[in-house]
Amino acid sequence: MATVTRRRNTGQITGESIVIEAAWLYYHDGMNQTEIASHLGVSRATVVNYLQEAKERGFIRISLAPKAFTTHRLAEEMRERFGLAAVYVVPDGTGTEEDALLRVARGAAEWLPSLLEPGDKLGVSWGRTVYEMAEAMPQVQTDRITVSQLVGSMATPYGFTAEICSAHLAQRLGAKLINLHAPAVLSDPELATRLRAEPIIRDQIDALSHCNKAIFAAGSCDHSSHIVSSGLASHSDLDWYIKRGATGVLCGRFIDAAGRFIPGELDDRMIGVELDKLQGLDMGLLVSVGADKVRPMLAAIAGGYVTHVVTSVATAKGMLAAG
Known part of the structure; x- marks a missing residue:
């Protein structure tokens, strides 16, 4: 189970916001990396980097049920x-x-x-x-x-x-x-x-x-x-x-x-x-x-x-x- 805090911009998604958006789409909305790449207009490799950055910056906490x-x-x-x-x-x-x-x-x-x-x-x-x-x-x-x-x-x-x-x-x-x-x-x-x-x-x-x-x-x-x-x-x-x-x-x-x-x-x-x-x-x-x-x-x-x-x-x- 993963939890992620989502923060939305009213304008273009950039910087920290796009990292959070990618994490939300992956962990909460169940989209795969290819779908997220298409949605955000970036490459799949970039999505992988976003998800890794989200983990490293503490935006994601993953836990398994005891x-x-x-x-x-x-x-x-x-x-x-x-x-x-x-x-x-x-x-x-x-x-x-x-x-x-x-x-x-x-x-x-x-x-x-x-x-x-x-x-x-x-x-x-x-x-x-x-x-x-x-x-x-x-x-x-x-x-x-x-x-x-x-x-x-x-x-x-x-x-x-x-x-x-x-x-x-x-x-x-x-x-x-x-x-x-x-x-x-x-x-x-x-x-x-x-x-x-x-x-x-x-x-x-x-x-x-x-x-x-x-x-x-x-x-x-x-x-x-x-x-x-x-x-x-x-x-x-x-x-x-x-x-x-x-x-x-x-x-x-x-x-x-x-x-x-x-x-x-x-x-x-x-x-x-x-x-x-x-x-x-x-x-x-x-x-x-x-x-x-x-x-x-x-x-x-x-x-x-x-x-x-x-x-x-x-x-x-x-x-x-x-x-």
């Missing part, structure tokens, strides 16, 4: 095997791992509006996939949605800090935003305790317990993962959790293969959602892709945090083979 991705065989097999409410599986297509991540993020952005209802309180985690999902989200009109930042802020060389993920998503949804105005991790447990008790931070953390829906990614326990490169955990922290069975990371917290929370010293210094607040929600939307995410995703599902999944064909097949 049903196409949630009802085919692989999605249904995932749903049944893991006891999920629904699964959205994006084709692998061609390209790099980066391309796969962007496709999955776009799929999540296409699907999310249909999963929201008036009055929902939506918790949003952080990470590259969540950030790209927020960036791909079209501007939509929602009713009384509140977006809450699930994990505190962090100094990171990347553009996908937690506050940017939640703020951008809230803006695209036209939602109220509750940011968590505190670092994700502090150096001193006592300082973290005092900061949690500050009225403004206390109220923001309390809002997290009222979220009925959440979006998050599953992080790996590799030393190259974002949990380390963002400064949330050190290499020695990671080794400590791995020795105790850590299989994945969810909202900065470590979980084992069964999805059980692994408490540790790092948690005493963290400010963010506690994992038990993510269990039993109306929707726990897990958005992840890649072979290294298979085990963390399975762990998150096993722990009861997940009701909905967006992933790629290759990752879905990997999960079914491993699960």
Whole structure:
């Protein structure tokens, strides 16, 4: 399905207007390129250029109905095997791992509006996939949605800090935003305790317990993962959790293969959602892709945090083979 905004001139159609006219005739009136060329008095090749320009300039937004991705065989097999409410599986297509991540993020952005209802309180985690999902989200009109930042802020060389993920998503949804105005991790447990008790931070953390829906990614326990490169955990922290069975990371917290929370010293210094607040929600939307995410995703599902999944064909097949 494509949408295009039409603007008409009373005189000769030129410049931007002819690009919009060509797009309208093609996507709304169902004319083929030859017919449009005849109608506009240009060559067919020119019409092709007009349609490409319309896409590049954002005059056209093409989307596919979520049903196409949630009802085919692989999605249904995932749903049944893991006891999920629904699964959205994006084709692998061609390209790099980066391309796969962007496709999955776009799929999540296409699907999310249909999963929201008036009055929902939506918790949003952080990470590259969540950030790209927020960036791909079209501007939509929602009713009384509140977006809450699930994990505190962090100094990171990347553009996908937690506050940017939640703020951008809230803006695209036209939602109220509750940011968590505190670092994700502090150096001193006592300082973290005092900061949690500050009225403004206390109220923001309390809002997290009222979220009925959440979006998050599953992080790996590799030393190259974002949990380390963002400064949330050190290499020695990671080794400590791995020795105790850590299989994945969810909202900065470590979980084992069964999805059980692994408490540790790092948690005493963290400010963010506690994992038990993510269990039993109306929707726990897990958005992840890649072979290294298979085990963390399975762990998150096993722990009861997940009701909905967006992933790629290759990752879905990997999960079914491993699960």
